[in-house]
Amino acid sequence: MARAVTPARKTVNTAAAWIVALIIFFPILWTILTSFKPEPVAVASPPVFLNFDWSFDNYRTVIQQRGYGQFFWNSVVIAFGSTILGMIIAIPAAWAMAFVHGPRTKDLLMWMLSTKMMPAAGVLVPIYLIAVYFKMLDTQILLTVVLMLMNLPIIIWMLYTYFREIPVDILEAARMDGATLFNEIVYVLTPMAVPGIASTLLLNVILAWNESFWTLNLTAFNAAPLTKFIAGFSSPQGLFYAKLSAASVMAFLPILILGWFSQKQLVRGLTFGAVK
Amino acid sequence: MIDRLQQWLPRLVLAPSFIVILLFVYGFIAYTGVLSFTDSKMLASYDFVGFENYAKLFGLTNWKTALVNLAIFATLYIVICSVVGLLIAILLDQKIRAEGLLRPIYLYPMALSFIVTGTAWKWFLDPGIGLENIMHLWGWDSFSFTWIKDRDFAIYTLVIAAVWQSSGFVMAMFLAGLRGVDNEIIRAAQIDGATGIRIYTRIIVPMMRPVFLSAFVVLMHLAIKVYDLVIAMTGGGPGRATEMPATFMYSYTFTRNQMGIGATSAVIMLMMIFAIVVPYVYSELSRGGRR
Numbered sequence: 001m002a003r004a005v006t007p008a009r010k011t012v013n014t015a016a017a018w019i020v021a022l023i024i025f026f027p028i029l030w031t032i033l034t035s036f037k038p039e040p041v042a043v044a045s046p047p048v049f050l051n052f053d054w055s056f057d058n059y060r061t062v063i064q065q066r067g068y069g070q071f072f073w074n075s076v077v078i079a080f081g082s083t084i085l086g087m088i089i090a091i092p093a094a095w096a097m098a099f100v101h102g103p104r105t106k107d108l109l110m111w112m113l114s115t116k117m118m119p120a121a122g123v124l125v126p127i128y129l130i131a132v133y134f135k136m137l138d139t140q141i142l143l144t145v146v147l148m149l150m151n152l153p154i155i156i157w158m159l160y161t162y163f164r165e166i167p168v169d170i171l172e173a174a175r176m177d178g179a180t181l182f183n184e185i186v187y188v189l190t191p192m193a194v195p196g197i198a199s200t201l202l203l204n205v206i207l208a209w210n211e212s213f214w215t216l217n218l219t220a221f222n223a224a225p226l227t228k229f230i231a232g233f234s235s236p237q238g239l240f241y242a243k244l245s246a247a248s249v250m251a252f253l254p255i256l257i258l259g260w261f262s263q264k265q266l267v268r269g270l271t272f273g274a275v276k
Numbered sequence: 277m278i279d280r281l282q283q284w285l286p287r288l289v290l291a292p293s294f295i296v297i298l299l300f301v302y303g304f305i306a307y308t309g310v311l312s313f314t315d316s317k318m319l320a321s322y323d324f325v326g327f328e329n330y331a332k333l334f335g336l337t338n339w340k341t342a343l344v345n346l347a348i349f350a351t352l353y354i355v356i357c358s359v360v361g362l363l364i365a366i367l368l369d370q371k372i373r374a375e376g377l378l379r380p381i382y383l384y385p386m387a388l389s390f391i392v393t394g395t396a397w398k399w400f401l402d403p404g405i406g407l408e409n410i411m412h413l414w415g416w417d418s419f420s421f422t423w424i425k426d427r428d429f430a431i432y433t434l435v436i437a438a439v440w441q442s443s444g445f446v447m448a449m450f451l452a453g454l455r456g457v458d459n460e461i462i463r464a465a466q467i468d469g470a471t472g473i474r475i476y477t478r479i480i481v482p483m484m485r486p487v488f489l490s491a492f493v494v495l496m497h498l499a500i501k502v503y504d505l506v507i508a509m510t511g512g513g514p515g516r517a518t519e520m521p522a523t524f525m526y527s528y529t530f531t532r533n534q535m536g537i538g539a540t541s542a543v544i545m546l547m548m549i550f551a552i553v554v555p556y557v558y559s560e561l562s563r564g565g566r567r
Contacts, residue, residue, distance in 0.1 A: 013370040020364060021381040024444060028384060031396050089296065092289030100286035112293070114557045115301040117497045121525040122546045123304035125311060125539055128530075129320055149300045156293055181285075210389035212504035217526065227391045231508060241399055248392050259387035260380055 028252075035059070035245035042242035058246035066243075068229065068250065075225035075251075077140050078215070079208040082147035083155070083201055089148075090155040091197070095189070097156075098163035099171065109160060112153040120150065120213045131218060138220045146218065147208045155204055162196025202262040206255055226251040305546060312543045316535035329540040338516055339541065342524040345431050349520070350499035352435045353442070357495055358488070360439065361446030366476060368447070369454045382444035390441065394508025397437040398424065427517040430510050434518060438505060442498065446491050453487035454480060493556045500548050521545050 034042050036054045062068050097105050127146060128137075136142040166189065174188045212227040219228055230251055233244040315325045333339050364382060368375060385393065400407055401424045411419035423429035457480050465475050503522035510518040512527070521541060529538030 010371060010373065013367065014373045017364075017367050017372045017375075017378055020367065021378050024385065024440065025381050027396050027400055027440065028388075030400065089292050093293040096286035096290045102286075108290075108294070110557050110560060112297055114553050115297055117493075117549060117553050118301060118305070119497075119501045119522065119542070119545045119549055121501075121503070121522050121542045122308055123301065124525070125320075125529060125535060125542070126304040126307040149296065152293060153297060206387060210387075210391075212389055212391045212507075213501075213522075216391075216504065216507065217530075227389050227504075230389075230391050230395055231504075233395065244395065244399070248396060252388050252392050255387050255389075256384060259384060 028256075031245045031248055034242055035249045037242050039240065039242045042245070058242045059250070062243055062247045062250065066229075066247070068247065071224055071226050071229040072250070074140060074143075074219075074223055075209055075227075078143045078147060078223070078225055079205045081140070081144040082151065082208045083204040085144060086148045086152050086155045086204065087159075087197070087201065090152060090159055094156050094159035094163055095185070098160050098166075099168065109157060113157045116150075116153045124213075124217060128218070137218060138222045138224075140223045142218060143215060143223050143225070146214050147211055150211070150214065151204050151207055154207070155200055158200040158203065159193075159196060162200065163193060165196070166192045199262060202258060206258055206262065209255060308539050308542050308546075311535060311539035314536055316539065318533040318535065320535060325536070329536045333537055333540045333544070336537075338519055338524060341516055342519045342521045342541075345518060345520055346500065348431055349435055349438070349502065350496060352432070353438050353499050354492060354495045356435065356439045357443045357446045358491060360443040361491070362450050362481070364443065364447040365450035365454055368451055379448070382447055384444070385441045386445040388441070390502075390504040391508045393437055393441050394505045397433070397440070398509045401433050401436070424510065425514060427514050430514060430518045434502075434505060434509060437509060438499075438502065441505075442495065446495070449487055449491050449494075450484065453484040457483055489556070489559075493552055496552050497549055500545060500552075521548075 033050070035058055036056070037052050038055065038057065041052045097109060131137045131142050170188060170192070171184060174184050179188065209225075210227070212231070215225050215227045216231055219225070230244075230248055233240070233247060311320060312329055313324050313326065314321050315323050315328075368378065368382075372378065401421065403420070403422045403425060408419060408421050411421075424433045461479060461483075462475060465479055470478070501522060502520055503526070506512060506518055506520050506523050512519045512523045522545070525538050525541045525545065528534045528541065
């Protein structure tokens, strides 16, 4: 809207937008700043903004004393493991739906997607009971499989929307030239689908990385990822605000970086396609 | 032979996903439903007790608290997120400089885990450490903000954190909606002498009805599912003042060993979600059909 905007007006609007952005970003900024403060400075009254002795001590303490490495590794394994596992199941399915469009494809897709909205609480007890039965509580495998199940609908759906954007004419041309199904998939489809697959991968790694309902409830220590690590800090055992901040920063920094590159996919995936 | 394979292949490759979703979502939901009619305590039991758990559930003060909290939380969360999201979207739609740089900042909160958000806000709103302290620094000595420790107000701190987390994302939905409005219509309105605000209130916002609907469904289902934010921020406290259906479900199933009651509360949550999602999916499908 507002096709013609005077330069002065534009400056005012831009300033307003930046102020809003600053307010939104402030808690994140505050956490990052706090993570570099010595513990007493972090809770000092009045608070200190920038003029303190910056140090990485909190990071060092968190990594060395609180076993950050193990939590981080679990997060990596679970987030990437569940996403890749999901992709293996979802790619053929999305391919089939995108290129062999049947009358019920759209219904099936919506049905799959709607399951993503179901509360996890509705399936927690059965999954918990099965995990107990197979003695799989607090294992990476369990978390990987469960998070794969939870994100499968969204993986299929995202892949589907990307695959749909590939022009079918190209496939027909390839078939005319005598390409087999295998060749068609490997040489024609895959190169064109790589960007979509990459975006889907990225979004789902973020989703799985952030997931906390399942990680809080199905892990104790061995398979506990970073979300559990942060949650462990929130139990009231004295003051370690600065260390908690350092731990939080280490948990969300990968996401902030990934998020920068995948903001569009993030919105698209999270809104169930309402926004492309 | 090859031809037949070609024909069946799509169904064949679709089958695993279909079966997995059917079994693990609907199968397990059905199982939860079955458990809700049994007297399961710490372990699953299959002694059926009819609707006893349902009767018990709605007699529990904690469950009533959870429902009231959900109502307060969902209403404020949805309304404030929509208003803030729409306003920011309109602001960003005014040909802002460096918009590409700004958008990710608005979206960042959504990319964080609710656990991180909750923990950060818990400390930020803690009297004596975060916000209160900052206000004192800036000379506002009488500033006091103790909501998070207050039984009557703790629920509103959850709303603050949740709104902070989601409004950027609602903004993104609305922004896409705004950008989708036909320029011709706006130009026609401008020729007719409509001013900026009138164009928004009378033409653009009404045209964005589908976006409002999508935003409502997404926010509503997030509200019903809210769990990690509560755990990280208030742990359901002070007392049980910020109990939500999901935290109730967890504590009855695992801490209090009342699996039957826990399963029952999960069924009620599912019914709430169904009540929102089913009509939405239905309307989306019929809209798709017309296209």
